[in-house]
Amino acid sequence: MYRWKYDRVAGFYDLLERPxxxxxxxxxxxxxxxxxxxxxxxxxxxxxxxxxxxSGVELYAVDGSEKMLEMAKKRAKELGINVNFRVAEAESLPFPDNYFDTVVSSFVFCTVPNPERAMAEIKRLLKPGGVAIFLEHTKSDSKLVDYLFLLPMKLILKPLLDDDPLRETHGLVGEYFEVEKEEGHYGGVVRLIVARNRKS
Incomplete structure (x- = not known):
């Protein structure tokens, strides 16, 4: 469902987010x-x-929206950087087990239809000791902020982009990884989490 919504707004998405x-x-x-x-x-x-x-990072990048990925490819070309792009869903990633040293998710888990499955995929792909980095919209540290700010945002963003800013992704990360760093920004509306994959 979300893919066609992002395809539809891809051409002016950066303009919408500019503020x-x-x-x-x-x-x-x-x-x-x-x-x-x-x-x-x-x-x-x-x-x-x-x-x-x-510099020195061997970068791969995926997105479920082909139109958004086209924009990313254009940006990479303008920057002169080499990125291996693929169309793929977070819940089904086309890479072998233990393949990556690092996996990054930036403002993604508020939209992923099945966050538990996506988290398991990240764990599968990471090498033992690998690092998962999450920069995510989350439920805040304040019920007042949730009610006055995030709930109205959800009422707008959910039908528009399948975006749920009230998810508790920070709690989900701890179920799959060992959290080494968590920073709450803007009252916890945004969180940066760095976690380690402690595979046995």
């Missing part, structure tokens, strides 16, 4: 600064994180 870039781009830069080695970004969208990856 938020001053808040989110520094967090995107901080999030991907933790990436090392062979790295996968799921839900790359129009490629807003691409300018911030450290």
């Amino acid at each position: 938020l870039n001053g808040f989110f781009n520094p967090l995107r830069k901080r999030a991907v600064s933790f990436a090392r080695g062979r790295t996968l970004e799921i839900g790359v969208g129009t490629g807003k994180t691409l300018p911030y990856y450290p």
Whole structure:
């Protein structure tokens, strides 16, 4: 369902989000600064994180929307960086087990239809000791903020983009990975989580 919605808005998606870039781009830069080695970004969208990856990262990127991925490819070309792009869903990623050193998710789990399955896929793909990085919209630390800000946002974004800003992705991460760092920003409306894959 969400794919055609994102295909529909891909051409002007960056324009819609432009007022938020001053808040989110520094967090995107901080999030991907933790990436090392062979790295996968799921839900790359129009490629807003691409300018911030450290040099030396072998970067792969997937998105369920072909139109959004076209925008990301254009951005990568303009930046002069090599990215292996593929159309794929977060719940079914076309890579072998233990393939990546790092997996990045930036403002994705508020939209993923089956977040538990997507989290299990990330765990499958990560090498033992690999790092999962999440920069996500989440339920805040304040019931008042949730009620006055996030709930109205959900009423707009859910039908438009299947986006649910009230999800508790930060709790879900802890069920699959060992959380090493969690930062709440803007009252927990956005969280940056760095977690380790402790496979036996």
